[in-house]
Amino acid sequence: MADPATYRPAPGSIPESPGVYRFHDPAGRVIYVGKAKSLRQRLNSYFADFAGLHPRTQTMLTTAASVDWTVVNTEVEALQLEYSWIKEFDPRFNVKYRDDKSYPFLAVTMADEFPRVQVLRGAKRKGTRYFGPYSHAWAIRETVDLLLRVFPVRTCSTGVFKRAGQVGRPCLLGYIDKCSAPCVGRVTPEEHRALAEDFCDFMAGNTGRFIKRLERQMREAAAVEEYERAARLRDDVQALQRALEKQTVVLGDDTDCDVVALAEDPLEAAVQVFYVRGGRIRGQRGWVVDKVEDATPGELVEHFLLQMYGEAAIPREILVPALPPELDAVIELLSEGRGARVDLRVPQRGDKKSLMETVERNAKESLAQHKLRRASDLTTRSRALQEIADALDLDQAPLRVECYDVSHIQGSNVVASMVVFEDGLARKSEYRRFSVRSDEGDVASIYEVICRRFRRYLEERVATGELDGGPEAGEEIGAVPPGQRSGQEDGPEDGAEIGADIGAENGPGAGRAAGAGTPIDPETGRPRKFAYPPNLVVVDGGPAQAAAAQRALDELGIDDVAVCGLAKRLEEVWLPGDDQPVILPRTSEGLYLLQRVRDEAHRFAITYHRAKRSRSLKESALDEVPGLGPARRQALLRHFGSVKRLREASAEEIRAVPGIGPATADAIVAALRGESPSPAGQGS
Structure with a gap:
C-alpha cells in the first residue's frame, strides 16, 4: 500500500491550465483518469486532506504509485481526451456504467x-x-x-x-x-x-400512413362487394392499432427525446433512460455505477452522457435531472456527434416533468434491487477469497488468481490455457492460451507453461527498469528457441463471448492494460502482456502438477506468488511439498470459487484444443501425397488460403506454386479428390 506523499508532485510543478490527469499503479497500469479546469487545483485536492476524501478515493490513492497529466487548450478538448483515455485504458477506479440487466x-x-x-x-x-x-x-x-x-x-x-x-x-x-x-x-x-x-x-x-392506406383499401374492397378481403383488411387495421396501444403515448407526436433520471446513495448510483420516439415510449434501459468520488448529480450526468452517447445514436433533445458543470462543452460535443443541435435541459413543468418523475421512480427501484443483489455478491466473493487465504495460509486475500490447464488427446495437439479472475470475477480480456512444445505429459507441460508465462513477466520487469536483469537460469528455463516464439502465446479469447463481456464488464478497450502484449510506455502507461503478476497460481491437477509449477517459479527466482493444485477426483487442494491435501468443506465458498476458476480454465483449454485439432485434421489430407514435405504443404496453404480452395484448384493452378512440379500437382489433385493420378507431366 503506497503512501500518496511519496509520489505527490513537487509544489509549483503542476500547471494551472485545463487538462487530463492519470494515476498509475506500481505495474504502470492506468487506474484512474480525470479532467480539470485547473490541473493544479484539482490534483492538490487529492493530497491536501487525505482523511476527508471519499473512502474509494482513498483506496485509489493508496493503490496508485504515480500521477501524470496532459495540458489541453479548452474544456472541450479535455472532455474528448478524458473519454478517449477511459475507452483505451479501462481504468478500474473510473465511473463505469454497467447494465443492470440485459435488454433485448x-x-x-x-x-x-x-x-x-x-x-x-x-x-x-x-x-x-x-x-x-x-x-x-x-x-x-x-x-x-x-x-x-x-x-x-x-x-x-x-x-x-x-x-x-x-x-x-x-x-x-x-x-x-x-x-x-x-x-x-x-x-x-x-x-x-x-x-x-x-x-x-x-x-x-x-404509423399514420399505413393505417390510412389499409382503411382506404378496406372501403374500396367493400364498395366492390369483396367482403372477405375487406374483413381481412379490417383485421389488419385492428392488429396495427393493438400494436400501437402497447406503446404508451406520453408526449406530442413530433417529440423525440431521451429522459435520463438518477437515484444514488454515498457509494452507488442507478441511471434509468426512457427512449421516447414520436411521442411514444419505445423502450427503457438501466445502468448502475460505483461512485469513486463525491460526485454531484451534474457530474454523474456528464460522465453518463459521454459514455452513453460516445457511440450510440443521439436524439435532438435529452432531458436530465441536473445539468453537467461543463454544460456548453458537453452540448458542443453531443451536437458535433449528431451533426445538428442537441438540446440538454431539466424539465420544469408539464408532461415532461411528470415523465421525469416516472423515470426517477424506476431508477430508485433499480438501485434498491441492485443493492440486494450486490450485497449478496460482494459478501459471497469476499468470504470466498478470505477462505482461500486462510486455507492456504496466505498473507492476504488473493485478489488476482491465475489458473492453468492442459488439454490434448493422447499427446497430440497439446495446448494450455491461462484464465484470470480478479476480485472473484472472470477477467476474460486477460485470458491467454499456449501451444505447448513439450510431449512428455501434463506435468512437463505445466512446467513449460509456467516458465514461459513468468519468464515473460521477468523480461518485462527488466524492460521497465524494475529489475537489473533476468535470473541466472533465465536462458535455460523455458527458453524459447529463436524464431519459435511467434504464435506460441495467443491473445485473449475471441468471438461473441468475449465481446458481450468486454462491453458489459470491462468496457471499451479492455485487455490493453496488463494484457495487450505491448511494452510499458511511461507516456501511455500500458504494461506488456504478462506484466501484472497474480497473487495465486492454481493448476488443474494434484501434487505432481503443483510441484512442477512451484519448481518453475523457484528456478526463476519468484517467491511472492503462491501455488496450489486442485484435483478433480475428490476436489482436494494440494500445496507443493505437502504429503496431505488441504480439505475445504463441500459447502465452502472458497472451494466453489476455485472450482469455477478451474472449470473455466478447462473450458478455455478444450475450446482451443478443438480448434487446433480441427485445423490439423484439415491439413492431414496432404500428408498422404508422396514427396510433399512440410515446407511445400505450408506454401500451398499460404497460396490458396485453405484446403477447400486447394481441393477446387486445377493441376495447372497448383503448378503455379513455387516448388510444385507437374507430377506432384497431379498427385495432390488425386489425393484431395480421390482420383487416380494422371501420368506425370500431363496434368489432370
Missing part, C-alpha cells in the same frame, strides 16, 4: 438479401436496424406477431430458410400468411425488401 432489441437485418426480423441482445451489428431496447423479449414477440399480419417479413433462421428452399415448401408461418415465403419464391427479393422497409417505417413511428 427488435432487429431487422437489412444487410441480408432477404431481411429477417428477430430479437437480439448484446453488441450491435453493422447493417442491422434496431428498435428498442425493450424491457421484456415477450413484449417484442407480441408486437411482431401482430405486425406480421400486415408486414409478412421473414423471421426464420438461416438454416430453416435454406431447408425450406431446398424442399420447396414454406414453414407454418408461410401457410398462415404471416410470412411472404421468399424462401420458395412467392415474392421477389425487391418485394420482400419493400415489406421490411415498411416494417421499419412503422416501428420508427411513421
Whole structure:
C-alpha cells in the first residue's frame, strides 16, 4: 500500500491550465483518469486532506504509485481526451456504467438479401436496424406477431430458410400468411425488401400512413362487394392499432427525446433512460455505477452522457435531472456527434416533468434491487477469497488468481490455457492460451507453461527498469528457441463471448492494460502482456502438477506468488511439498470459487484444443501425397488460403506454386479428390 506523499508532485510543478490527469499503479497500469479546469487545483485536492476524501478515493490513492497529466487548450478538448483515455485504458477506479440487466432489441437485418426480423441482445451489428431496447423479449414477440399480419417479413433462421428452399415448401408461418415465403419464391427479393422497409417505417413511428392506406383499401374492397378481403383488411387495421396501444403515448407526436433520471446513495448510483420516439415510449434501459468520488448529480450526468452517447445514436433533445458543470462543452460535443443541435435541459413543468418523475421512480427501484443483489455478491466473493487465504495460509486475500490447464488427446495437439479472475470475477480480456512444445505429459507441460508465462513477466520487469536483469537460469528455463516464439502465446479469447463481456464488464478497450502484449510506455502507461503478476497460481491437477509449477517459479527466482493444485477426483487442494491435501468443506465458498476458476480454465483449454485439432485434421489430407514435405504443404496453404480452395484448384493452378512440379500437382489433385493420378507431366 503506497503512501500518496511519496509520489505527490513537487509544489509549483503542476500547471494551472485545463487538462487530463492519470494515476498509475506500481505495474504502470492506468487506474484512474480525470479532467480539470485547473490541473493544479484539482490534483492538490487529492493530497491536501487525505482523511476527508471519499473512502474509494482513498483506496485509489493508496493503490496508485504515480500521477501524470496532459495540458489541453479548452474544456472541450479535455472532455474528448478524458473519454478517449477511459475507452483505451479501462481504468478500474473510473465511473463505469454497467447494465443492470440485459435488454433485448427488435432487429431487422437489412444487410441480408432477404431481411429477417428477430430479437437480439448484446453488441450491435453493422447493417442491422434496431428498435428498442425493450424491457421484456415477450413484449417484442407480441408486437411482431401482430405486425406480421400486415408486414409478412421473414423471421426464420438461416438454416430453416435454406431447408425450406431446398424442399420447396414454406414453414407454418408461410401457410398462415404471416410470412411472404421468399424462401420458395412467392415474392421477389425487391418485394420482400419493400415489406421490411415498411416494417421499419412503422416501428420508427411513421404509423399514420399505413393505417390510412389499409382503411382506404378496406372501403374500396367493400364498395366492390369483396367482403372477405375487406374483413381481412379490417383485421389488419385492428392488429396495427393493438400494436400501437402497447406503446404508451406520453408526449406530442413530433417529440423525440431521451429522459435520463438518477437515484444514488454515498457509494452507488442507478441511471434509468426512457427512449421516447414520436411521442411514444419505445423502450427503457438501466445502468448502475460505483461512485469513486463525491460526485454531484451534474457530474454523474456528464460522465453518463459521454459514455452513453460516445457511440450510440443521439436524439435532438435529452432531458436530465441536473445539468453537467461543463454544460456548453458537453452540448458542443453531443451536437458535433449528431451533426445538428442537441438540446440538454431539466424539465420544469408539464408532461415532461411528470415523465421525469416516472423515470426517477424506476431508477430508485433499480438501485434498491441492485443493492440486494450486490450485497449478496460482494459478501459471497469476499468470504470466498478470505477462505482461500486462510486455507492456504496466505498473507492476504488473493485478489488476482491465475489458473492453468492442459488439454490434448493422447499427446497430440497439446495446448494450455491461462484464465484470470480478479476480485472473484472472470477477467476474460486477460485470458491467454499456449501451444505447448513439450510431449512428455501434463506435468512437463505445466512446467513449460509456467516458465514461459513468468519468464515473460521477468523480461518485462527488466524492460521497465524494475529489475537489473533476468535470473541466472533465465536462458535455460523455458527458453524459447529463436524464431519459435511467434504464435506460441495467443491473445485473449475471441468471438461473441468475449465481446458481450468486454462491453458489459470491462468496457471499451479492455485487455490493453496488463494484457495487450505491448511494452510499458511511461507516456501511455500500458504494461506488456504478462506484466501484472497474480497473487495465486492454481493448476488443474494434484501434487505432481503443483510441484512442477512451484519448481518453475523457484528456478526463476519468484517467491511472492503462491501455488496450489486442485484435483478433480475428490476436489482436494494440494500445496507443493505437502504429503496431505488441504480439505475445504463441500459447502465452502472458497472451494466453489476455485472450482469455477478451474472449470473455466478447462473450458478455455478444450475450446482451443478443438480448434487446433480441427485445423490439423484439415491439413492431414496432404500428408498422404508422396514427396510433399512440410515446407511445400505450408506454401500451398499460404497460396490458396485453405484446403477447400486447394481441393477446387486445377493441376495447372497448383503448378503455379513455387516448388510444385507437374507430377506432384497431379498427385495432390488425386489425393484431395480421390482420383487416380494422371501420368506425370500431363496434368489432370
